[in-house]
Amino acid sequence: MSLKHTILVLLESESGTGYDIAKKFQGSLGNFWSASHQQIYHELGKLDKDGLVTWKQVPQEGKPDKKVYEITASGIEELRNWMHSPIPSQKVRDHLMVRMVATHLVDPMVLHEQLGEIMARCDKKLTTLKQFEATFFDMIGGKTLQSEMIYLSLKRGIELQESWLRWAEEVQATLEKYRDA
Amino acid sequence: MSLKHTILVLLESESGTGYDIAKKFQGSLGNFWSASHQQIYHELGKLDKDGLVTWKQVPQEGKPDKKVYEITASGIEELRNWMHSPIPSQKVRDHLMVRMVATHLVDPMVLHEQLGEIMARCDKKLTTLKQFEATFFDMIGGKTLQSEMIYLSLKRGIELQESWLRWAEEVQATLEKYRDA
DNA sequence: ATACGCATGTAAACAGTTACATGATTAA
């Protein structure tokens, strides 16, 4: 389980509300981790109970009050310990791959179409990532360990999407060979 | 949720026990989906209750009895419907990427070492996949839609591991630049 | 002796999704 640690990492770099955290999962970090707002609020409650974060009620005009969460010294300690623990092998859940094995049950063009939809999503994400990459070092100014690490994770996201697209095209071509066969 | 469908796909291609299914998750399919034996038995129970699979008790000598599960007509129908439903975007949970963003909290060489461990795992998996790929079409004899799809998923697994390794080396090199800095 | 492979399960805890619920402001 690491939603806990993901939230701590985000709060370590910048304090914010549950809503702010949810938005970050929709951005570039969303390529590697995500969570619904319900889950985030729930997790923030637990982190608060465990003393890893604190919060301040901030009244606003024209908007609902907000709870700005901040990481505590104990939270940073927890993060440091976590960083030293072994990295668990990631669990993959690839729906598409499971379908690949069962394509013979339906018209191959069904999968062809579904691939098309996924590729469109993928293309869109790729555009966003590339735009972000192009201005990355200008934006944050100067190379540091931290910025280079974030840059490398961004590059990884781009490579993943690109290799995905190349592969999907190959699958589509193969499916076309078997059309009406 | 698709453990349900993954199990149905496996049983559609070949009847077998919960134990057999668990083994398949440790093989090439394990690159795209996995589940513990506890979860598999639980899911088989539900599939049975819903009439999507049936089973026969098979006594064995020197080994415990086994329950051989078989997909039903209703199970195949369920699979077909599932194949026509839209593919959900996959949820990624990449622990390593989260750590990348927080490297500045610890000695960079900690991550360097952890990457080394992951790369070793990755190398091992790659070797297995490549061996399987080399003899794939000889083994199953002849190209069909189904065999080509399985082959493409195998190739995808190989590409993923390879791109992963290339990227990890780059991260390690970057971490070395910042050693003692 | 010890461990590994075969074979199946229960129970408790934890993680994550979906549905429901509220309510103000602002832009099309």
Add this chain to the structure above:
DNA sequence: TTAATCATGTAACTGTTTACATGCGTAT
């Protein structure tokens, strides 16, 4: 007036992991 953005939550359900539990055969 319809939808989006800001902002927070509860409740029920489903999915997943971890711990516990059994027991024979075979190989080292």
